[in-house]
Amino acid sequence: MKIYADNAATTRMSRAAIDAMMPYIEEYYGNPSSLYSFGQQAKEALESARETVAKCIGAQPREILFTSGGSEADNQAILSAAALGKKAGKTHIISDAIEHHAVLHTLKKLEKEGFEVTYLPVGTDGIVKVEDLEAAIREDTCLVTVMYANNEIGTIQPIKEIGKICREKKILFHTDAVQAVGHIPVNVESEYIDMLSSSAHKFHGPKGVGFLYARKGIRLTNLIEGGAQERGRRAGTENVPGIVAMAAALKESVEKIGENVKHAAALRDKLIAGLAGIPHSALNGDAVKRLPSNVSFCFEGIEGESLLLLLDDKGICASSGSACTSGSLDPSHVLLAIGRVHDVAHGSLRLTLGDDATEEEVDYIIQSVREVVEYLRGFSPVWRDLCAGKTEFIL
Numbered sequence: 001m002k003i004y005a006d007n008a009a010t011t012r013m014s015r016a017a018i019d020a021m022m023p024y025i026e027e028y029y030g031n032p033s034s035l036y037s038f039g040q041q042a043k044e045a046l047e048s049a050r051e052t053v054a055k056c057i058g059a060q061p062r063e064i065l066f067t068s069g070g071s072e073a074d075n076q077a078i079l080s081a082a083a084l085g086k087k088a089g090k091t092h093i094i095s096d097a098i099e100h101h102a103v104l105h106t107l108k109k110l111e112k113e114g115f116e117v118t119y120l121p122v123g124t125d126g127i128v129k130v131e132d133l134e135a136a137i138r139e140d141t142c143l144v145t146v147m148y149a150n151n152e153i154g155t156i157q158p159i160k161e162i163g164k165i166c167r168e169k170k171i172l173f174h175t176d177a178v179q180a181v182g183h184i185p186v187n188v189e190s191e192y193i194d195m196l197s198s199s200a201h202k203f204h205g206p207k208g209v210g211f212l213y214a215r216k217g218i219r220l221t222n223l224i225e226g227g228a229q230e231r232g233r234r235a236g237t238e239n240v241p242g243i244v245a246m247a248a249a250l251k252e253s254v255e256k257i258g259e260n261v262k263h264a265a266a267l268r269d270k271l272i273a274g275l276a277g278i279p280h281s282a283l284n285g286d287a288v289k290r291l292p293s294n295v296s297f298c299f300e301g302i303e304g305e306s307l308l309l310l311l312d313d314k315g316i317c318a319s320s321g322s323a324c325t326s327g328s329l330d331p332s333h334v335l336l337a338i339g340r341v342h343d344v345a346h347g348s349l350r351l352t353l354g355d356d357a358t359e360e361e362v363d364y365i366i367q368s369v370r371e372v373v374e375y376l377r378g379f380s381p382v383w384r385d386l387c388a389g390k391t392e393f394i395l
């Protein structure tokens with residue numbers, strides 16, 4: 001069996017997205033900035049994609065800026081809000097401990113430039129407390145940036161409550177919604193969102209394309225200077241095939257959201273129940289306020305990396321919460337933030353199911369994880385010490 005259970009890392013492009021993009025590679029390859037009709041066909045496709053994308057999140061087309069993906073959108077949103085804040089003498093930003101590195105590293109850069117950042121803690125449930133946010137707000141707060149849903153543990157933040165508070169206090173509110181858009185209903189209007197980042201390859205679109213929503217009237221800082229594309233806010237010839245495919249993928253995902261959520265959540269809960277049966281294991285993050293496709297676990301006494309490699313041998317593509325792939329041996333900042341100690345955080349596993357996942361696949365995953373965890377514990381010195389009572393079980 002071959003099971004792709006790493007949809008939080010990236011997704012397969014949908015047929016609708018591939019079909020939508022092909023004509024703009026093969027036939028309508030004109031430059032949307034060209035004045036002849038051949039270029040204007042590309043321009044029309046671009047603007048139609050902008051309308052589609054806007055509609056999917058409750059925005060106006062002119063509020064959508066196409067980018068190279070989620071990272072760029074995060075960078076541009078945060079740097080823009082910081083520039084606006086600085087101009088007004090406000091250099092305090094509020095974020096939280098479990099953001100994606102595209103947000104965290106941008107904030108680090110701003111801290112070096114003199115900005116002060118408050119990182120809200122999350123509870124063991126992986127969710128920010130609205131009271132903590134309220135308490136952190138200051139006269140000089142220029143931005144609140146809290147992700148919609150977490151990429152590692154899938155927890156969903158109280159976005160509407162946060163947005164409402166920010167709107168009342170006249171503070172810009174940005175949300176990294178890369179894991180949410182196309183997966184759960186998102187509406188920038190009713191949720192008081194000023195800026196939102198999204199990425200096509202997380203909802204069955206192509207890689208290297210995404211968008212930033214910025215509410216009308218918010219002045220954006222350019223990251224890329226050059227031509228006047230994107231109304232002067234991002235230079236460079238537009239990725240027309242990618243953008244057209246993104247719009248098609250998003251439209252289809254949003255149309256099927258109700259059915260997908262129901263299907264995925266049922267399988268997710270089955271998977272959680274199955275893995276919870278493994279002794280000394282625990283689900284990471286809230287069991288209910290989480291993405292319908294996300295299952296994240298810690299297993300005591302094992303290394304997440306070994307677990308992944310053995311699951312790969314069984315045909316299962318999964319991910320671990322530790323950042324070893326990036327060359328560091330530090331466990332995930334997200335797992336540490338929800339209170340997992342280093343040793344426990346090292347034994348983590350993230351499974352993110354696709355819309356097309358089946359019960360048989362979930363059964364196979366449960367069986368495989370059981371076998372692999374038992375096998376690894378069989379020769380783990382950490383596990384031996386735990387069983388011998390030399391160290392104490394945490395989970």
Ligand SMILES: *Cc1c(COP(=O)(O)O)cnc(C)c1O
Pocket residue numbers: 008009068069070071072074100102147149150151176177178179198199200201202208209210
């Ligand atoms: C994937 C991801 C990003 C980065 O998006 P790219 O398009 O790959 O740059 C940012 N934030 C979150 C939460 C993500 O999951």
